[in-house]
Amino acid sequence: MNMRYSPILPDQSARPKPFYTRPRVILGVAILVIATVGAYAVFGPGGKKDRGRPPAMVVTATAAAKDVTVVEHTVGTVMANATVSVTAQVTGQLLKAHFQEGQIVNKGDLLFEIDPRSFRAALEQAQATHAKDKAQAENAVATKKRYDALFAANAISSQQRDTSDAAAKSALATVDADRAAVDAAKLNLDYTQIRSPVNGKTGAILIQPGNLITANTTANPLVVITQIEPVKVSFALPQSDLPAIQARDKAGKLFAMIDNHKPGTPKLSARVNFVGNQVSSTTGTIELRADYDNKDHQLVPGAQVDVDVALGNIPKATVVPREAVNDGPNGRYAFVVGADMTAQMRPVTVLFDDGTNMAVKGVKPGEKVITDGQLRVLPGAKVAFAKARGGKSNKPAHAQ
Template sequence: MIITFGRPYRMKTHSVSKIKWRNVILLLVLVLLIVFLVYYFFFRHAAGDGRGKPGMDLATPVHSGVARQADVPEYLSALGTVVANATVTVTSRVDGQLMAVYFTEGQQVAKGQLLAQIDPRSYQATLEQYQGSLAQNQALLKSAQLTLARYKTLYAQDSLARQDLDTQTATVGQYLGAIKADQAQIDAAKLDLEYARITAPLSGRAGLRLVDPGNMVHSSDTTGIVTITQTQPIAATFSVPQVYLQTLLQALRQGNGLPATAIDQDGVTVLAQGKLNFISNQIDSDTGSIKLKAIFDNKDERLYPNQFVNIRLQTGTLAKATVIPAQALQLSSDGDFVYIIKPDNTVARQAVKTGPTFGDDMQAILSGVAPDDRVVTEGIDRLKTGSKVSVVNSAPVGTAAPVPEKARDAAGSPEHKAIQNKSVTAQ
């Protein structure tokens, strides 16, 4: 009994001891692995960016740009609506049957072009009637004038009474009046014949035909035959806050048309260039805005009546303003700021006051940055005041790239593919 139960008991004690040592070894290996990972990912990674061991001062690589001076245009942006410069409903000025139509719907027509023909036969007959009456009265006038000449001779010989001479003189005058009346009727008949040929009163694009040939038309009709809209030139109306009223008035009073640019509804493509030439004579009391109208040549007809567009109006120019690359400007809860690179390659955070955008990638700075200052454009995330930096692309001070030609254009060039941010007059 003792031998049978003793062996299993000694074997169980040996197995438990072996398992304990195995767990201890695994635990030690795990601790060593954790220590190694902490050392590798913390100390070495921190040392790589200069934030590991105390006393290390490794420079952060950054890209930079140089501030420079330029004349920066100031813009107002508003949503506008394209309107036809003139719209005319072509109606008949005489009564008659519409015989033919000589235009195609949607066709570009020229001023004076024949559009339609009304039956002219009745007006031609009336004209001939008045011409016959004129010929008759002209013959009677000639006879009366000859008789008057004889009467004057007889009266001079004291062979005719004064009353007969006066009567004949009045007869001549009567026929002269009849001839003038006949001539006026002839002119009116010719005008009716001219009105029977309906022509375009202005150049523009014809709309849909409102009356078909064969119908009777009357001078009292209000529907008309067709509507013509003038699209070359074309206008765009828009409104701006009344605070800019005096700025606009001063420019217009001096005879300086303000350049205006029409941009598509998405704010991407420049459609046309024009000028502001009209300002409303009163302020809208409901919105506190003033209504404006700009005119565009629209040679390529990229603007169409009732089209919605973005209008960018140049109101002035900031002369010799300081400009920096737009990517250098940073936003925070404290306001706008940039990092300026000092001569010792350390950076300082500098608060700035911004102006209008300039070109596609430049930003005007009203205060906080001086010309020739170097500013950080990339690698800003890990910087703070006093951080050491290594500039990898810095251009020599004062050798910045030339100002883009399109940015200097006061009205904005057609190459611009993005609408500028709303710019305000420098305060």
């Protein structure tokens, strides 16, 4: 007997209903919004937490009004007015050096001596030849005069007279050539004494006495002399300063203050007497040079020195310490502390920065600016004065 079994299905009415019904979802979202708003009211800006937050401790300085000199700072190089390589003008054996290495010499001082014997003998030979030719020339001139008289008396032919004239002129020309030879021999003899062409300081002796030296060999000088009185200081400034440079130069007020970092020595003042005729396409700067008499030999050619150049003035500028100016995403700003001890963020424009103080627009003289503790300050929040580093308290000063 065949039997069929039908599956027993669960009662659909007994299945549990879903928990997330629409009314309950709406109620949950509403509760979340209320909780968020309440938390913001309690913990957000101006809430109970903010009202209970202690003021940020800051150090301040008072902005001051003062006349500011606009100064450009740069690095310069000391240059010699002249550097001379001393060489021989005649060939011979070097006998002696008449100076010490590193000695200060004056123009015309004897430096070296070349063996003069062969040059003295050449001079004596030239003088003897000159004397002989001079005597012959005198005889030729006398003969010419006699022939001129005989020709006037029709005693000789014109050819004989012309011959005597030519002989006299030739003898006189020979005397002139001999005189030039004597002068050249004297000059060569003088060249055996090598003298300083400039005032300056000698370097090392590059060819020692006893060596045979060749005339006019610039590749192997005997010594190099550097002129150190006066010297030039070469430096470069940005092309944006060119209008101010030209104005100061025209007014005769373009000076360089040179710092050679010698302890106890003030900066050296030198008049700028050269402004380059073109701006460098590589660096965007223009070269300037200042002359310094260097009587005290403080500056040495080739040395690097710090140079300050005054290019203008800002009268009654507002000056604050450099630490008071901060960089932000929208530009530079400073925190100013008001009478109610709240910090105000002020955008500022820097007119000049000397590395210690800044001349700025956006802050008034007499206002207090925060120089330390800016990272703990919120715009509009209360602040309190703290002691500056080193134990000093806040005082109205240019910088603290």
